[in-house]
Amino acid sequence: xxxxxxxxxxxxxxxxxxxxxxxxxxxxxxxxxxxxxxxxxxxxxxxxxxxxxxxxxxxxxxxxxxxxxxxxxxxxxxxxxxxxxxxxxxxxxxxxxxxxxxxxxxxxxxxxxxxxxxxxxxxxxxxxxxxxxxxxxxxxxxxxxxxxxxxxxxxxxxxxxxxxxxxxxxxxxxxxxxxxxxxxxxxxxxxxxxxxxxxxxxxxxxxxxxxxxxxxxxxxxxxxxxxxxxxxxxxxxxxxxxxxxxxxxxxxxxxxxxxxxxxxxxxxxxxxxxxxxxxxxxxxxxxxxxxxxxxxxxxxxxxxxxxx
Numbered sequence: 001x002x003x004x005x006x007x008x009x010x011x012x013x014x015x016x017x018x019x020x021x022x023x024x025x026x027x028x029x030x031x032x033x034x035x036x037x038x039x040x041x042x043x044x045x046x047x048x049x050x051x052x053x054x055x056x057x058x059x060x061x062x063x064x065x066x067x068x069x070x071x072x073x074x075x076x077x078x079x080x081x082x083x084x085x086x087x088x089x090x091x092x093x094x095x096x097x098x099x100x101x102x103x104x105x106x107x108x109x110x111x112x113x114x115x116x117x118x119x120x121x122x123x124x125x126x127x128x129x130x131x132x133x134x135x136x137x138x139x140x141x142x143x144x145x146x147x148x149x150x151x152x153x154x155x156x157x158x159x160x161x162x163x164x165x166x167x168x169x170x171x172x173x174x175x176x177x178x179x180x181x182x183x184x185x186x187x188x189x190x191x192x193x194x195x196x197x198x199x200x201x202x203x204x205x206x207x208x209x210x211x212x213x214x215x216x217x218x219x220x221x222x223x224x225x226x227x228x229x230x231x232x233x234x235x236x237x238x239x240x241x242x243x244x245x246x247x248x249x250x251x252x253x254x255x256x257x258x259x260x261x262x263x264x265x266x267x268x269x270x271x272x273x274x275x276x277x278x279x280x281x282x283x284x285x286x287x288x289x290x291x292x293x294x295x296x297x298x299x300x301x302x303x304x305x306x307x308x
Contacts (some may be wrong), residue, residue: 001117004104017118017120018047021047021118023116024051024116025051025104025105025108026052026053026054026101026116027048027051027054027117027120028089028163029044029053029054029055030058030103030119030120030121030125031055031057031125032064032126033058033062033063033068033085034062034064034186034271035057035179035182035183035185035186035273035274036075037182037274038073038179039122039125039182039183039186041121041122044120050079052080052105054081054082054084054097055075055082056083056097057071057086057145057308058086058125058127058240059087059088060085062271063270064270064272065270067272067275068272071275072084072085082100082104082106084097088126088130088133089129090133093184094133094134098134098161099128101161102115110288111160113160115160115161115162116162116164117161117166118164118304119131119165119166122188122300123187123188124188125186125188131155134157175287175290176279178273181199181203184199185199185202185203185260185263185264187264196260197253197256199256200234200257201230201231201234203259203260203263203273205230207268208226208230209226211268211269212225214268217269218269221238221240224236235250235255238250238255241255241258243258
């Protein structure tokens, strides 16, 4: 299954960011700590280029701490980039954000030279929640629905610290299949663009190979293991959690919703769905496949020309 979702207002966001970036000192990119690379927007990466960037791994309380540290070290190796892990509702995390921004742009301070930061992120990574915590009141709209912020707004955090909020941005084309699944699992993709049973089975497959104990403990499934088929896992979960229809028929849709919700709320444990090495391998495979696809298209186009 290929998961794609790029609402119309995001085209406007792309243009707004390209215009605003001309006067920005630091770009703050909010990521989901459970899927750091999948929640990066390539559109943003192409736009910001040589501007200092702070990668914020939000929802760190739901992520695998060891893997979070791996990602922080990975990002810090990149040019003019810093990375920190926070929980958006925690004031101490907000102070870390402000401090890191000032370190990235030490030449910008004072009323005459305020630090101008732009905050970005794909839908539902907690960007608006972080902003509200930083300013101490509800200014940015928040919610669990993907794509809720649709217009740029400037927020004054201090006399010498201006923050520009932008709408959430997604990939125009998701070429890495795992990225599509991970974004769907985190709630960054509209429900209309996904098949919940499909993404639940993907999650089960990943968990049984990387977080087997957490999966077994959550659903009292010590008799099941890595060799158990994903469908059997989902059937077991359905029966354990009462997702059964009349005639003892399994309600797979309900079971899928249970698994996905357990992941999103952290009931399954601290889970991170990718490591730097894993994502690098996924990206290479996807890029190779995309290259082959383009070569095939070019070949077909050439053959059609010769046929006339």
